[in-house]
Amino acid sequence: xxxARAVDTPSPPNQPTALSTGVVVAGVKNYATAFTDPxxxxxxxxxLRFAVVLIPVQMLVSLAVALxxxxxxxxxxxxxxxxIFLPYAIPAVIGALMWGFLYSPTFGxxxxxxxxxxxxxxxxxxxDLVFFGLMNVVTWQWAGYYMIIxxxxxxxxxxxxxEAARMDGANAWQIAFRIKVPMVSSALLLIxxxxxxxxxxxxxxxxxxxxxSNGTITPDFTPNIYAFSQAxxxxxxxxxxxxxFALGIVVFIAVYVFxxxxxxxxxxxx
Amino acid sequence: MTTTSIDAPVGAQTTSRGNGRRPQPGSGHHILxxxxxxxxxxxxxxxxxxxxxxxxxxxAGLFNGSSGALWFDExxxxxxxxxxxxxxxxGIYLRWVANSLFYAIAGGAGATVxxxxxxxxxxxxxxxxRRVMLAILLGSVMVPLTALVIPTFILFSNLHLTDTVWAVIxxxxxxxxxxxxxxxxxxxxxPDELLDAARVDGAGEIKTFFRVALPLLRPxxxxxxxxxxxxxxxxxxxxxxxxxxTKLFPITVGLGLWQGQAxxxxxxxxxxxxxxxxxxxxxxxxxxxxxxxxxxxxxxGLSLGALK
Numbered sequence: 122x123x124x125a126r127a128v129d130t131p132s133p134p135n136q137p138t139a140l141s142t143g144v145v146v147a148g149v150k151n152y153a154t155a156f157t158d159p160x161x162x163x164x165x166x167x168x169l170r171f172a173v174v175l176i177p178v179q180m181l182v183s184l185a186v187a188l189x190x191x192x193x194x195x196x197x198x199x200x201x202x203x204x205i206f207l208p209y210a211i212p213a214v215i216g217a218l219m220w221g222f223l224y225s226p227t228f229g230x231x232x233x234x235x236x237x238x239x240x241x242x243x244x245x246x247x248x249d250l251v252f253f254g255l256m257n258v259v260t261w262q263w264a265g266y267y268m269i270i271x272x273x274x275x276x277x278x279x280x281x282x283x284e285a286a287r288m289d290g291a292n293a294w295q296i297a298f299r300i301k302v303p304m305v306s307s308a309l310l311l312i313x314x315x316x317x318x319x320x321x322x323x324x325x326x327x328x329x330x331x332x333x334s335n336g337t338i339t340p341d342f343t344p345n346i347y348a349f350s351q352a353x354x355x356x357x358x359x360x361x362x363x364x365x366f367a368l369g370i371v372v373f374i375a376v377y378v379f380x381x382x383x384x385x386x387x388x389x390x391x
Numbered sequence: 392m393t394t395t396s397i398d399a400p401v402g403a404q405t406t407s408r409g410n411g412r413r414p415q416p417g418s419g420h421h422i423l424x425x426x427x428x429x430x431x432x433x434x435x436x437x438x439x440x441x442x443x444x445x446x447x448x449x450x451a452g453l454f455n456g457s458s459g460a461l462w463f464d465e466x467x468x469x470x471x472x473x474x475x476x477x478x479x480x481x482g483i484y485l486r487w488v489a490n491s492l493f494y495a496i497a498g499g500a501g502a503t504v505x506x507x508x509x510x511x512x513x514x515x516x517x518x519x520x521r522r523v524m525l526a527i528l529l530g531s532v533m534v535p536l537t538a539l540v541i542p543t544f545i546l547f548s549n550l551h552l553t554d555t556v557w558a559v560i561x562x563x564x565x566x567x568x569x570x571x572x573x574x575x576x577x578x579x580x581x582p583d584e585l586l587d588a589a590r591v592d593g594a595g596e597i598k599t600f601f602r603v604a605l606p607l608l609r610p611x612x613x614x615x616x617x618x619x620x621x622x623x624x625x626x627x628x629x630x631x632x633x634x635x636x637t638k639l640f641p642i643t644v645g646l647g648l649w650q651g652q653a654x655x656x657x658x659x660x661x662x663x664x665x666x667x668x669x670x671x672x673x674x675x676x677x678x679x680x681x682x683x684x685x686x687x688x689x690x691x692g693l694s695l696g697a698l699k
Contacts, residue, residue, distance in 0.1 A: 186431060189424045201428040203683070205435045210682040212625040214643040215671045218650060219438040222445070222668065228454050230441065230461050265435065314533075322535040325627040329647055332654035345537050349632065352541050362542045369538030376533050 151363035160341035161364055165371055168343050172320040172375075175256050179316060180309065182260065183267035188297050190268075191275040202272070206265040213262060217329040220258045221246075225333070246334040258326050263319075267312045274308035275301055310383060314376060321372045324349070344368040437461070439675075446472060446672040450665050472669040479666050486638060487645040488674070491624055494556070494641055498563030499620030506566055506615050510573020511604060515586060525574075531567040537628050544632050558633035559641070563623045569615045576611040577604070613688050624678075642674045 155161050190202050208216060223229050224245045235242035245254030278301065286296050302309075324345040331338040331346075340350035344364060352361035444463055445453060449471065452464035476484055513525055543562050547553045552561070581604045589599040605612075627643045634640055637648065646667060653663040 182431075186428070189427060193421070193424060193428075197425065198428065201432050203686070204432045205428075207439065207679065207682070208435055210678045211439075211675050212627070212643050212678075214625070214627045214647055215675060216438070218646060218667065218671055219442055221650075223438060223441060228664075261435065261438065318533060318535055322537040324537055325643075328627075328631075329650065332651050345628070348541055349628070352544070353632065358541065358545050358548075362545060365538045365541045369534050372535045372538070373530075373533055 151360055152367060154360065155363045155367040158364075160347055161344060161367065164341055164344040164347050165368070168321045168323050169375075171252065171256070171323065172317055174252075175259060175320060176313060176316045178256070179260050179264050179267060180312065183264045183312075184271055184302070184309070186264070186268045187271035187275055188301060190272055191301070192293065192297075202269075206269050208262050209266040209269075211262070213325040214329055216262045217258055217326040220254075220261070221330050221333045224254060246330055246337055248337050251334065251337045255323075255326060255330070258330075259320070259323075262326075263316070267316070270312055271305055271308055274305040278304050313383075314379065317376060317379060318372055321375060322368065344371075442668065442672050442675070446669045448472075448665070450662055453665055453668070469669075472665055473673075475662070476666050476669045476673065483637065484642075484645070484670055484673075487640050487642045490639060491641040491643070491674075494559050494563065494626075494630075495620045495624040498560050498623040499616060501560070501564045502566045502569060502619040502623075503612060503616040505564055506569035506573045506619070507605075507608065507612055509570045510575075511577050511581075511600065511608075513570070513574040514577035515581065515583070515604070528567055528570055528574075532571055540628050540632050543629075547633065553633050554635050554639065556639060559623075559626075559630050559639075562629055563619075563626070566615075566619055566622070569619060572615060573608070573611055577608060580607050580611070617685065617688060642670075646670055646674070 186205060190198050211219075223231060226232050226242065226244060229242075231242040231245075243250055245251070245257070282300060283296055286300055291299065322345050323343045327338050327342050328346055328349070331342075338346075340354065341347040345368065348361045348364040348368070351357045351364060441461055444461060447467050447469040448464045449466055449468040452466055452468070513521065513528070539562070544553060544558075547558050547561075552558050585603055586599055589603045590596075594602065624641075625643065626641075627647065630639075630641050630644045631647065634644065637645070640648065649663060649667050649670070653667060
């Protein structure tokens, strides 16, 4: 990773030059370039796909755990809650490092397990599986946090409602899905918005796993990695800023569209 | 998106119940439920367990250990590994730990002060442009933080602030979500009548704030402080972009640097991998302890985040 620091490094001919001499008009051109740049668009396409697959999986896992923990009020359940929450205490960078080791074909447990059967473990950072390899890292890191938010919301429900429902003959499943889930929908919505914002700016995990991926994670893998490479590998600071802001616009639109469609069902920032 | 509807200061609701609720009878469901939890606990704990086990191995054990990746080797090399970690590269690791602590505390505390003041101002004072500024604030909650890193880098570069501690601390002071949380919490938790009463009694604005409002805001202050400190501690993109001098790196960027070096040269990398692993473990331990010790605050804080 070469870190070019001087901002006044010569830029390629198609890039507007010099920050200090005050180029104003070039701004629009940079945005136009960004939105037609296949590298940027590929990155946006990846993070959008990633969000669409990842977020529902994460939500389902954390909702299921929260519902189970809410129903069991034992010591064991409390310990389980802590253990599942624990990965949130670990910085994303370190979490990605750990999973990078676990995926490693040279000393990771996955390969050792496969060795027992005389097989090769699938390389989760290879071109076919990197999507799931990264999804696993992010789910591991965040599901516990989302679980705790949902759990706290569940604990906030007045339990006399359950008594009433039981009197009316509702079973545990009905109480869970007809009462509990709708009553925590605003917490779910909040999580969705944060997960969406976070996923679209995906950076730390793929950046950390890049050296281990044998080139699968390219310098334009996500928009943020692309902006970072443009800035610090090619010294195109202006264009990198345009990419950053273009990503900001994409995120803003995505969140806005999402909130627009969920508006009827209670609100986070209405 | 301008107003927010909430029912109550939500931080208060966490501890209210817990034993009032008994699980329904029907032990068949329970076995399934525990099985489900057990599988998940294993999944969430395995990487941490692996990190601990791998930290006790020497380079040979790490790559060709006899007992597998998830169990200890015959040679228990935790202490030599620790010595390697703290002496490698003239003990730069300790420097990174100190940097992370410094950034987290300075940035987190500073951000909290700004959040409390701004949130209180928005919630309790009516002034020109308040609605517009609130709308901008809510909008900026949705602007991804990373979108600002490279533009901030350029700005700081012109001010000759890159590659200094200020490059990490100054951007960390801005926390729109924290301001939003404080504003919402203040609006509910601090009644106007109380402030008016204090003013009638002759307390100035500053005294009213410190003596009347601030004590009521304590739960939210703790939450915002915790969230801010962890946010700065975990930050990677910002310091990675801003800093070139390795002596200013926080742990996250430092370990990332080592990892890049270790995967870059496979020949000399074996030793470095071990150092990275123990470095990751050492950096995680204080977090886990702090986390377990402050559990109560975390959960209070998180439900504050799950505003209705």
